[in-house]
Structures are given as C-alpha cells and as structure tokens.
Amino acid sequence: MGEVRPGNTPKSAETLIRMLGLPFNESLRIEEALTHRSASHERGRKKPIPNYERLEFLGDRVVGLIVSEYLLNMWPQATEGEVGQVFSTIVSTQTLASIARRMDLGSYMILGKGSHSSGERENHSLLADTFESLAAAIYCEYGLETARQVLIPWFAQPLQEILRSLEAAPPREPRRPPVTPEPEAPRSRERGRNPPNYKLLLQKWAQQHFGETAEVRLIEESGPSHQKRFVMGVFLGELLLEQATAGTKRGAGFAAMENLWQKIEDGFMPDLPQRSLPKEPTARETSPTETGEALPQEIPASAESHDLLPDSSSLPVLTFVSEKNNREEEKAVET
Template sequence: MTIRKKGNNQKSGVFPEKVRESFEQLQSELDVLFNNKNLLYQAFTHSSYVNEHRRKLFTDNERLEFLGDAVLELSVSKFLFEKYPQMSEGELTKLRASIVCEPSLVIFANELEFGRYVLLGKGEELTGGRERPALLADVFESFVGALYLDQGLERVVAFLEKVVFPKVELGAFSHVMDFKSQLQEMVQQSNNGILHYEIVDEKGPAHNRTFVSRVLLNEQELGVGRGKSKKEAEQQAAQSAMQTLKQQAQKGE
C-alpha cells in the first residue's frame, strides 16, 4: 500500500499552456522569478479547482495562506518597529492590524490584478469568486507564503517594499496614526496654546526626497520629524511632540 504525503505535489506540466503562460506574465510584471514554479501555481489554486480535478493531484493554497499570514505579520511588524521608534506597543499593534487585514490585503491584491490568475472551479467562477474579498486576501497571503518558501524572508521584504510599505509611508493608513489630531486634542485639553508646523529642510533628489518638519507650541519647538512626504514629516513631528508633552507631564512641568 502506497501512502501519499499531502504537500506540494502539483506539477507545472499538467496545467494548460495558456495557464502556464499567464503565470510567466505575472512573474514578469512582478519582477519575481520563482525557482519552484509549483509553489507559484499552488498559491493561486483555490480548493474549488482542486475538487474539480481530483485525479491530477493539485494542492490548494490553504496551507500557503496559513504560512503567508505569519510571514506577512512578521515582516510588517519589523518594518513598523524600525520605521516608527516613537510608537508605543499599542500604537504599533493598531497600525499593523490596519495593514494586515482583509480590506487592505484586497487592495494590494487588486492593484496586482491577482484575481486574473486565480485557478477556480466552474461553480466558484460563476458565483463571482474571482472578485470575492476573502478569496483575494487569501491569495495575497498565499503568494507571500510561496515566495517565502521559494526565496526566503529577504525576498518577501523586497516585494513588500514595492507593494505595501510605500503606502504606509505616504499616509494611506494615517487614519490609524493621525498624531496631529491626537496632539491637537492634548493641547486643547490643557489649554496650552496654538500649534504651528514648519518644513525646515528638504534633502535628496525629487524622486527620493526627505522632508524635515518641526512643530511649535506658542513658538516653542516641541518635536521634529522626518518623512518621504511633508505630511509624513509633520505626523512624525507631532508624534515626537506628544512624547515631549507626556514626559513633561510626568515631571510635573
């Protein structure tokens, strides 16, 4: 009796040529070349497709999704930890949750047009599975898991540096970390005066510029921040100012 081990047992040769060509196109668009193409195919293989092709030993993407979720959370956590040294544990957790959640993952997947490449069963296709948010979010996580197995964490981070991290830096999640509003509330509660922001420096070429901002309270500097945009620099300055006010409050100033 032969016992088959469940795993990455699907072979690229069993897919129609049109499918294989589409995945070659995807790799070209992403500038990612898989060493093990089967991992790439598996990342986009939905369970409904496996159920309709039982004799061909396809493997769905559910296990890759499980792995990708953990890899994505680790990668985003490390990025936020290094990018925002002033953030508390609670603030980091809140921001990470807004990035690694279904609505955000769907946005990332749609921008990469991942829905075009998902391998679905006919029933799932007819009921609009290709546009289903949960399915798209799962595929994004599966792709991250496949890339991690194929090329390691460093390559995953390089991928996220193109797809995810720039959105954080440009303020796509500013509704979660709106430090300017939080600082304004702190100042209003204590009737401390008027806040004013200034861009005090700009460095680097136009395509990779760094802005430096400072925030003043009644003309006294409270914090300085840096960012890839004026908005990000001001947010960082506000966060720094909040730390200053908290320290002053602890000292009884």
C-alpha cells in the same frame, strides 16, 4: 485590472512572477498558491491537487513578520500601542484585498467553473487569502529577504493613508487605571431600618452557648494598592465560622458577621461542646421535727361536726338592755 481570458483561463503564474521582478522557476509552489479548492477537485479528479489553503496559513505569519519589522524600523519613537494599532489595520482583510486588486491577482487565480461563474475572483476575503498564500510561496522559493524586498513596496501606499488618517484624528485621552468604587457596608434586609448590631448579637450568642468570645480577624489581603481586596472571618476560638470578601476590612467584616447571624437564625450550630448551664439547687426535704415546729393535730375522720364546736357554758353571757328601759330608769331618778 486585467482581463481574464475567455473560458475561465487565468493568466499564467510566470507572468505574475516576472511582473513582481523575480526570475521564474518551474515550481509548483506558485501555482499551488493561486489554486482555489474548487479547481483542485476539478483538475485532479482521481487525486485533488494542492490548493492555496496550506500556504495561506504560512503566509499569514510571513506577512505579519515583515510588516511588524518594517513598522518598528520606520517608526522608532512609536509606542507599542501605536505600532499595534497601525499593524492591525495594515494586515486587515480590507488592506490585503486592496493590494491584491492592485496586483490584478484575481486574473491569476485558478478557479473551478462554479466559483468562476459566481464571481469569486472579486471576492474580498478570497483576494486577501490568495495574497497571503502568494507571500508564503515567495518566501519558500526565494527566501525571507527577497519576500521582504518584493512585498514591502506594496504596503507603502496603504501605510501612508493609515498614517494620514491617524494624524487627522483627534488625540486620545491617556488611559487611566480603572477606579474601583469603595463598596458600601451591607444594608439591612429590611428597608428603612438601621442594620442590627451583629457584633453584639454574636458575642451574646457565643457566651451563652460556648462561654467564649466571637472575634473578627483578617484572613487574607490581596491586590494592588488602588484595588485592595480583604477577606475577613468570624472565629470562635480557632474555628472559622464564616468569611466574606470586600474592598475594605470593615465591609468584609460586617458582611461576614451578617452572613453568620443569618445562618444562626436558620438553625446553624457549630460542632463544638456547648457550655453546660448550672442546675438550680433542689430544696432539701426536712421533717417538721428537725425545725422544732409542732406537728398540727389531726382531726379524727370519725368526729361529728357538732363535737368540734366549743362548749356553750364557757361562752360569756351577753345582756342586752333596751333603749326604752334606759329612759324609764332615768325618769325615776329625776323624780
């Protein structure tokens, strides 16, 4: 790496351009690409001079274009994934900073006093950014073809290192499409018990209140064949009461019925005319004369209680004979 001149004096931009094998033009683009923001304020006290940041934005695209084009031409049998893996490594901050060090780009950077004192010439990120701004300046001054011829050779060494590391790495297993596990049917909220028969419960509820039958229907089916999604709904006539989504029709239908029954238990009632239950027939009041029955005789309220007793003369006379008299009569007969 070259030495920076004493007093924070960088090497000239002309030296850098001639080192790259290009004819030097009196252009501010190259100096702009090498000027740090700290120096732009120190050198232009009234009006800051342009710095590398705008050119860095363009240089990022220039480097990406020439490197991706080079990889596709050099590696025609590679897949898009393989090319992308190498590309992301070769245009990384680490790789670009290593190329900038081989160019001794830090000794050409125009820094402010504070940045120079803090060692910004060896800053990893700043070196990579300055390389990109230099690529943009070469593109603007000399064209895309010249930029390609000048810059690509600097990528040869890191590219060989990347390819060797990929060859030494164990082969990756081919990616398989993700497998979505079959969703289990929703379980009862009470552990250790079988889930209720929601279909039977809903049928009884619908018949009792509306005189109709609740039905579970398919609303929507989506997704690839290995990852289907089903939307099932519970309908009362044409009215959708509840819906649910799952990986199977059965799972979605069960979830929809369970959710609806929970809502019903919480007081849900759809806005539909309810079935009117038949009234029990009221007994028709009939008079005893219509049935042919005799009217009970009324007891006068003024009658005395003894007047209600039957006449004693009409009662049968009961004669009681003692056991002693019977024995005396039997003895008399024997004698």
